[in-house]
Amino acid sequence: MLNPKRMGEWLQINIPTEWEGKTVDEIFRHIWEAPKKTTHQFRMENKVLLDGSRVNWNMPLAAGSKLLLHLFEEEELRVRPNAQEIDILFEDDHVLIINKPPFMNTHPNDRDTDTLMNAAVFYLQAQGESRNIHQIHRLDRDTSGAILFAKHALAGSILDRMLEQRGIKRTYIAAVHGFFSQKKGIINKPIGRDRHHATRRRVSPSGQAAITHYQLVKEDKNRQISYVKCWLETGRTHQIRVHLSHLGHPIVGDTLYGGQPTINRQALHAARLEFIHPFTMESIICHAPFTDLKEIFQPIDVFSI
Incomplete structure (x- = not known):
């Protein structure tokens, strides 16, 4: 170390x-x-x-x-700081891991600057750091959980490569409709755009390669819900949502892919993030506690994922 x-x-x-x-x-x-x-x-x-x-x-x-x-010189900010509370799971001089709340975009666009990245830049500025952070991966707006940022360009480039080479493992927990015939498996189905819908994706032979691993965690017989943990070999848009729906088990609340609107968002949470720190060589493992959907995720101990 x-x-x-x-x-x-x-x-x-x-x-x-x-x-x-x-x-x-x-x-x-x-x-x-x-x-x-x-x-x-x-x-x-x-x-x-x-x-x-x-x-x-x-x-x-x-x-x-x-x-x-x-590594730590001051920079002219490319993202407008925006004061919001953030839930920090891990931080050092090189990386920042945040427990993203639902209903928040990860990064800004022309219309939206009220994002997690804007909040993270404000947090660093409040600590006396004028720094452009680097987003290593993203979560859908309505998906919650652990997300990784790099605090300087060298860490960003190294972590980007680690993500590409599957050196960063992201484990999600999802509540889905129905029960699985197999307790674990691999979904290896390419994903492409749905030409009939602007934002929806679908399994398509002409799509990009996409591989999702899943394992059953728990079943709720009364509510006809299964809890599965998923981890990715690829990072396609809506990958877990598309793959689970394709199996016939849409995520609860995910109306875009067939889930019932019994809650106000899809029941998908990035529960665990792990990687080898590129500068200390330590094994970093972060668990992200649930911040909402207590009525759905109450049976799950996130620290056992």
């Missing part, structure tokens, strides 16, 4: 024994797998120092030497 230390606008990393003999170029390209554009920027702008001096990117590093990365 690494123990990086923030020093003003710089991050100090004491080179561990397992990095001895590697070069800074190898750390960026092979350990962090940072994009070429990001690596080039750090090289050209002298954003990496070794023991206080400009580093030779191709010189083997010695264990115990001090690598400095310029």
Whole structure:
């Protein structure tokens, strides 16, 4: 495990024994797998120092030497800060994990600046950090739960790659209509747009590859509801909602995909988020408590997901 230390606008990393003999170029390209554009920027702008001096990117590093990365400079904000309470599940100098409430978009568009990203930028500004955060993944407006942001560009680029390579596991809990004949399975069905509806998706042979794993958690015989946990290998729009509906088990409240309107939104919650922290190498596991739909999710212990 690494123990990086923030020093003003710089991050100090004491080179561990397992990095001895590697070069800074190898750390960026092979350990962090940072994009070429990001690596080039750090090289050209002298954003990496070794023991206080400009580093030779191709010189083997010695264990115990001090690598400095310029990560925390102030930035001109691209998103308007908006004061709202946010429920923070985990935070350090590099990442911010928030328990997103329902009925809130993740990121702004031309019409909507009342979003989770606007609230997160305000939160950082209130802490004295003028920073453009990076959204790593998204949740539908009516879906609640854990969502990951990066607090600087290098963390953002590394986490983007980790998400693409399935290094970030997101586990959801859904309440669906009916009972499953199989307690667990894999739904491997491509998803495309529904040409008859502007926002709806559907299983389509010409769509994009989409893979959802599911496992039964609990059944409510009286209400004819099953609780399933789902995790994704791909991140298509409405993926879990489309796949469960395709199986004949639409999510409760998800009227777009056949669910009954017994509650005011789809009963889908991002319950657990886990990944290996790219700068500390710690295993980060976050559970997101339910903030609404107590009448639906009351039987579920989110910390057991």
